[in-house]
Amino acid sequence: MLTEVTVTRYILPLREGGSLPGLVEADDLGTYVLKFTGAGQGRKTLIAEVVCGELARRLGLRVPRLVTVDLDPVLGLGEPDQQVQDLLKSSGGTNLGMDFLSGALGFDPLAFEVSPEEAGRIVWFDALVNNVDRSWRNPNLLRWRGEVWLIDHGATMIWHHNWPGAETSAARPYDTSDHALARFAPDIRAAAAALAPLVTEELLAEVTAEIPDAWLVDEPGFAAPDDLRRAYARPLLARAATIHDRIRGHR
Numbered sequence: 079m080l081t082e083v084t085v086t087r088y089i090l091p092l093r094e095g096g097s098l099p100g101l102v103e104a105d106d107l108g109t110y111v112l113k114f115t116g117a118g119q120g121r122k123t124l125i126a127e128v129v130c131g132e133l134a135r136r137l138g139l140r141v142p143r144l145v146t147v148d149l150d151p152v153l154g155l156g157e158p159d160q161q162v163q164d165l166l167k168s169s170g171g172t173n174l175g176m177d178f179l180s181g182a183l184g185f186d187p188l189a190f191e192v193s194p195e196e197a198g199r200i201v202w203f204d205a206l207v208n209n210v211d212r213s214w215r216n217p218n219l220l221r222w223r224g225e226v227w228l229i230d231h232g233a234t235m236i237w238h239h240n241w242p243g244a245e246t247s248a249a250r251p252y253d254t255s256d257h258a259l260a261r262f263a264p265d266i267r268a269a270a271a272a273l274a275p276l277v278t279e280e281l282l283a284e285v286t287a288e289i290p291d292a293w294l295v296d297e298p299g300f301a302a303p304d305d306l307r308r309a310y311a312r313p314l315l316a317r318a319a320t321i322h323d324r325i326r327g328h329r
């Protein structure tokens with residue numbers, strides 16, 4: 079289970095991307111980037127963050143620690159910004175938090191060097207989860223203490239927006255021509271050889287067990303949260319074995 083904390087103070091909005099995550103302080107005195115259950119795609123974005131973040135971590139990639147964050151919507155009452163106020167008010171209950179990497183820099187593909195091995199692992203992972211949000215325009219990679227960290231896995235696993243078509247959708251190739259790391263000659267073959275065997279049914283069960291039940295209820299066609307957890311695992315298991323042959327666009 080992810081550690082659970084409670085928001086004690088809303089600090090400020092992070093206005094870089096579209097979803098307006100907030101910087102908050104919690105009852106454990108930690109500072110977190112908060113992703114709101116009441117934002118745009120809401121719960122599915124948060125599920126994608128948990129599945130991809132926890133999977134990436136288990137594959138040895140760097141991802142800030144994830145926590146669940148309980149929020150009292152009353153915190154919204156004192157917010158002068160209407161958009162922020164609405165987000166806080168509509169996000170009572172369980173939200174997602176991640177460790178705020180203080181002093182991190184946005185990754186600049188022209189200013190930093192990444193080895194073909196590391197680029198290969200990240201590109202292969204993005205292909206696995208079908209991440210469409212790691213372009214050179216918007217890398218969603220941070221540079222912190224000299225290393226590359228992965229953030230923002232909300233726009234992945236497009237198939238979870240249409241479960242009946244999931245198998246067909248997950249069979250599609252992955253195009254890397256826009257990928258932030260395409261220019262680093264990613265060694266995808268080596269990455270696949272090292273990482274694909276790690277993506278087992280057991281590992282995916284462990285990863286999907288981290289999704290809070292509260293985000294899994296009421297999905298049409300699924301009687302229980304564990305059925306939906308298995309639906310998240312299935313396309314990833316299938317894709318892990320073969321996706322390296324369907325990655326296109328890199329040099």
Ligand SMILES: Nc1ncnc2c1ncn2[C@@H]1O[C@H](COP(=O)(O)OP(=O)(O)O)[C@@H](O)[C@H]1O
Pocket residue numbers: 092093094095096097098099111142176177178179180182184218220229230232
């Ligand atoms: N864990 C983190 N530590 C430091 N800064 C972060 C962290 N997560 C996000 N940020 C900053 O906030 C911005 C927006 O977060 P992101 O997860 O990309 O959400 P979105 O793009 O949906 O708004 C990032 O581009 C980055 O600058």
Ligand SMILES: [Mg+2]
Pocket residue numbers: 095096218230
């Ligand atoms: Mg982003």
